[in-house]
Amino acid sequence: MPKDAAGILSEIKRSYIVSKLKEGVRADGRKPDECRELSIQTGYVPRAQGSALVQLGKTRILAGVKIETGEPFPDTPNKGVMTTNVELLPMAFPTFEAGPPNETSIEIARVVDRGIRESKMLDVENLVIEAGKKVWIVFIDIDVIDFDGNLIDACSYGALAALRSAIVPASKEGGKDFPLPVKNTPVAVTMVKIGDELVCDPDLEEEQLGSVRLTVSTTEDGHIRAMQKGDTGSLDLEDIRKAIKLSSNIGAQLRDKYFK
Amino acid sequence: MIILGTASDIKLLTKDGRRLDGRTNEELRPIKIETGVLNRADGSAYIEWGGNKILVAVYGPREAYPKHTQNINKAIVKARYNMAAFSVDERKRPGPDRRSIEISKVISEALDQAIMVEQFPRTQIDVFIEVLQADAGTRIAGLTAATVAVASAGIPMKDFVVGCTAGKVEGKVVLDLSKEEDNFGQADLPMAVLSKSGKVVLLQMDGDLSVEEFDQATEMILTATKRINEIQREALSTRFVAEIEEGGE
Numbered sequence: 001m002p003k004d005a006a007g008i009l010s011e012i013k014r015s016y017i018v019s020k021l022k023e024g025v026r027a028d029g030r031k032p033d034e035c036r037e038l039s040i041q042t043g044y045v046p047r048a049q050g051s052a053l054v055q056l057g058k059t060r061i062l063a064g065v066k067i068e069t070g071e072p073f074p075d076t077p078n079k080g081v082m083t084t085n086v087e088l089l090p091m092a093f094p095t096f097e098a099g100p101p102n103e104t105s106i107e108i109a110r111v112v113d114r115g116i117r118e119s120k121m122l123d124v125e126n127l128v129i130e131a132g133k134k135v136w137i138v139f140i141d142i143d144v145i146d147f148d149g150n151l152i153d154a155c156s157y158g159a160l161a162a163l164r165s166a167i168v169p170a171s172k173e174g175g176k177d178f179p180l181p182v183k184n185t186p187v188a189v190t191m192v193k194i195g196d197e198l199v200c201d202p203d204l205e206e207e208q209l210g211s212v213r214l215t216v217s218t219t220e221d222g223h224i225r226a227m228q229k230g231d232t233g234s235l236d237l238e239d240i241r242k243a244i245k246l247s248s249n250i251g252a253q254l255r256d257k258y259f260k
Numbered sequence: 261m262i263i264l265g266t267a268s269d270i271k272l273l274t275k276d277g278r279r280l281d282g283r284t285n286e287e288l289r290p291i292k293i294e295t296g297v298l299n300r301a302d303g304s305a306y307i308e309w310g311g312n313k314i315l316v317a318v319y320g321p322r323e324a325y326p327k328h329t330q331n332i333n334k335a336i337v338k339a340r341y342n343m344a345a346f347s348v349d350e351r352k353r354p355g356p357d358r359r360s361i362e363i364s365k366v367i368s369e370a371l372d373q374a375i376m377v378e379q380f381p382r383t384q385i386d387v388f389i390e391v392l393q394a395d396a397g398t399r400i401a402g403l404t405a406a407t408v409a410v411a412s413a414g415i416p417m418k419d420f421v422v423g424c425t426a427g428k429v430e431g432k433v434v435l436d437l438s439k440e441e442d443n444f445g446q447a448d449l450p451m452a453v454l455s456k457s458g459k460v461v462l463l464q465m466d467g468d469l470s471v472e473e474f475d476q477a478t479e480m481i482l483t484a485t486k487r488i489n490e491i492q493r494e495a496l497s498t499r500f501v502a503e504i505e506e507g508g509e
Binding site: 106109110114117119214221222223224225227228229230231234236240241 | 358359361362364365366369372373449454457458459460461462463464465466467468469470471474475478482
């Protein structure tokens, strides 16, 4: 993850965060297992087939879903196609640069994609127009417009909300428009480890301070659908078990509140 | 009509509970590691793991370039995972794709924990991982060999990175997925740890695992990494003991 504009977190701030955390409180007053305020506004871009503007704390992203026709992959002739792309716009942060996707944006997009794909959220079998020849292709494009940490979760909630509100433009193909068929609701929850403590939904400062990051995506049944460890630090198995539990609890809360 | 890519009628376990290649649930495929296989590189290793054939070269520590990437506190570990065009059934377009960029990133982050990077500020350590033939579990096989290659370059290390995958086929948790199991199974969990402390330095997962299955899978992986670590150590001792006996450098 990129550093702040100055490239470093001040020593004062650093020791403040660490010492507060020892008392079980985070710099912004949250508890370790508490997410920042989340707001989701769907239908933000009517031109897209589905869209969602997400604000998670001060991080803001805009997810858009475009649905077009195209050829299926040769090895899955009876399935529609889904792709995910994340753009770190230069407006979002001083050190973000325009240009082709870098390893950071690729990792975010692939982790978001994995959670959705592996949960079988999209009913791709019902996105076929003519088997082997023509299927619906669902493009999830996510613009990061303001960056204050935890892009994986923000992008993942944006993708979720945009997909759930998307309409397949089947009238263009002589059919009737229909809502994009979705089944499960995979919720990603990302944590970083600061000292010995796992904190959920890290903001930028916590992300910089954390030694290691872990994302766990779970579905309604409490099963794990995707995981990704990031950054150079290491985790104990105990941390990972704890993270899975946290993710599944927080996931259930978010699902109830935002993805009913 | 048979449609390729639909997993439904492919059996991955035989009636007596064995896997298609005859292995039991907790059995590894054969693993062989050799070191000192390249002349130019500062360190190198070659691994055969099942049908995987992977070469690793290490260069450095050398001055980090471009300069703005230099870290005044430590060396940066730059792994590049690359698949040869001919390494898979259908030709892979040469060059980095999104998958290999992600894998390179997680491998670099895992190696960083084992290498004493603080000793070499402003430098980079290049680790080139070339998959000559892929047969499931390439990132873990590559990382396991990369550790040996780094050690053979004489770069000081705190520990070995050693990994293995586990997954789920037909509802059963199994160790070290084969290609068929990877393609048609229900979950894939590559994990790598530091051999002594058991700390997890690489962890990815996709598929569908319950919490109990996850615990079972990680348990299997941890047991397996002990065996794999012995193979890593042997690879190094074979090579360097031989050199001493020959009165080499």
